[in-house]
Amino acid sequence: MSSTTADLLFGQLAATAVTVVSSRPDVDPQMVQEIFEEAGTLLHNGLALDHLDEHDVHTVVTQLCVALVDADPTAALMTRFYAATETPEGLDDPDGVALAYENVLRILEL
Secondary structure, eight states: OOHHHHHHHHHHHHHHHHHHHHHOTTSOHHHHHHHHHHHHHHHHHTTTTTTSOHHHHHHHHHHHHHHHTSSSHHHHHHHHHHHHHHOOTTOSOHHHHHHHHHHHHHHTTO
16 A cells, blocks of 8 residues: 555545544543544454555545445445445446455454
Protein backbone atom coordinates (compact mmCIF):
# COMPACT_ATOMS: atom_id res chain seq x y z
CA MET A 1 0.00 0.00 0.00
CA SER A 2 1.47 3.34 -0.98
CA SER A 3 2.12 5.87 1.74
CA THR A 4 -0.54 8.13 0.20
CA THR A 5 -3.12 5.36 0.43
CA ALA A 6 -2.06 4.47 3.96
CA ASP A 7 -2.20 8.12 5.02
CA LEU A 8 -5.69 8.45 3.57
CA LEU A 9 -6.88 5.21 5.15
CA PHE A 10 -5.51 5.95 8.61
CA GLY A 11 -6.55 9.61 8.45
CA GLN A 12 -10.14 8.83 7.45
CA LEU A 13 -10.45 6.05 10.01
CA ALA A 14 -9.11 8.35 12.74
CA ALA A 15 -11.62 11.03 11.74
CA THR A 16 -14.40 8.45 11.79
CA ALA A 17 -13.36 7.39 15.29
CA VAL A 18 -13.60 11.01 16.42
CA THR A 19 -17.08 11.26 14.90
CA VAL A 20 -18.18 8.07 16.66
CA VAL A 21 -16.85 9.33 20.00
CA SER A 22 -18.55 12.72 19.64
CA SER A 23 -21.89 11.19 18.65
CA ARG A 24 -21.83 8.47 21.32
CA PRO A 25 -20.67 9.92 24.62
CA ASP A 26 -21.21 6.59 26.39
CA VAL A 27 -18.28 4.89 24.59
CA ASP A 28 -14.67 4.80 25.72
CA PRO A 29 -12.83 7.19 23.34
CA GLN A 30 -9.52 5.34 23.59
CA MET A 31 -11.15 2.00 22.82
CA VAL A 32 -12.91 3.44 19.75
CA GLN A 33 -9.65 4.95 18.50
CA GLU A 34 -7.86 1.62 19.03
CA ILE A 35 -10.57 -0.28 17.14
CA PHE A 36 -10.36 1.99 14.12
CA GLU A 37 -6.56 2.02 14.22
CA GLU A 38 -6.53 -1.78 14.33
CA ALA A 39 -8.92 -1.91 11.37
CA GLY A 40 -6.56 0.36 9.44
CA THR A 41 -3.56 -1.78 10.35
CA LEU A 42 -5.32 -4.97 9.29
CA LEU A 43 -6.36 -3.46 5.96
CA HIS A 44 -2.91 -1.96 5.40
CA ASN A 45 -1.12 -5.22 6.20
CA GLY A 46 -3.68 -7.20 4.20
CA LEU A 47 -3.00 -5.07 1.10
CA ALA A 48 -6.76 -4.61 0.72
CA LEU A 49 -6.53 -1.47 -1.43
CA ASP A 50 -3.18 -1.83 -3.19
CA HIS A 51 -4.61 -2.54 -6.61
CA LEU A 52 -6.74 0.63 -6.82
CA ASP A 53 -5.89 3.97 -8.38
CA GLU A 54 -6.07 7.17 -6.32
CA HIS A 55 -9.64 8.00 -7.36
CA ASP A 56 -11.04 4.59 -6.48
CA VAL A 57 -9.05 4.46 -3.21
CA HIS A 58 -10.73 7.71 -2.14
CA THR A 59 -14.13 6.28 -3.00
CA VAL A 60 -13.58 3.00 -1.17
CA VAL A 61 -12.05 4.58 1.94
CA THR A 62 -14.84 7.15 2.19
CA GLN A 63 -17.52 4.50 1.75
CA LEU A 64 -15.73 2.13 4.12
CA CYS A 65 -15.84 4.74 6.90
CA VAL A 66 -19.56 5.29 6.31
CA ALA A 67 -20.21 1.55 6.33
CA LEU A 68 -18.23 0.90 9.50
CA VAL A 69 -20.51 3.16 11.54
CA ASP A 70 -23.67 1.67 10.05
CA ALA A 71 -25.84 -0.46 12.33
CA ASP A 72 -24.97 -3.41 10.05
CA PRO A 73 -21.52 -2.81 8.53
CA THR A 74 -21.55 -6.13 6.69
CA ALA A 75 -24.78 -5.29 4.88
CA ALA A 76 -23.53 -1.76 4.20
CA LEU A 77 -20.32 -3.09 2.62
CA MET A 78 -22.21 -5.73 0.64
CA THR A 79 -24.47 -3.00 -0.73
CA ARG A 80 -21.39 -1.14 -1.92
CA PHE A 81 -19.92 -4.35 -3.37
CA TYR A 82 -23.07 -4.95 -5.42
CA ALA A 83 -23.25 -1.32 -6.51
CA ALA A 84 -19.69 -1.55 -7.83
CA THR A 85 -20.53 -4.66 -9.83
CA GLU A 86 -24.04 -3.74 -10.99
CA THR A 87 -24.03 0.07 -11.37
CA PRO A 88 -20.38 1.14 -11.40
CA GLU A 89 -20.96 4.86 -11.87
CA GLY A 90 -17.91 7.05 -11.37
CA LEU A 91 -15.46 4.21 -10.79
CA ASP A 92 -12.28 3.76 -12.80
CA ASP A 93 -12.05 0.04 -12.04
CA PRO A 94 -15.42 -1.35 -10.86
CA ASP A 95 -14.11 -4.91 -10.58
CA GLY A 96 -11.15 -3.68 -8.53
CA VAL A 97 -13.46 -1.71 -6.24
CA ALA A 98 -15.69 -4.76 -5.76
CA LEU A 99 -12.57 -6.80 -4.96
CA ALA A 100 -11.50 -4.16 -2.43
CA TYR A 101 -14.86 -4.40 -0.64
CA GLU A 102 -14.55 -8.19 -0.70
CA ASN A 103 -11.04 -7.89 0.77
CA VAL A 104 -12.29 -5.57 3.51
CA LEU A 105 -15.07 -7.98 4.45
CA ARG A 106 -12.64 -10.88 4.58
CA ILE A 107 -9.84 -9.08 6.42
CA LEU A 108 -12.12 -7.49 9.02
CA GLU A 109 -14.11 -10.74 9.27
CA LEU A 110 -17.44 -9.00 8.73
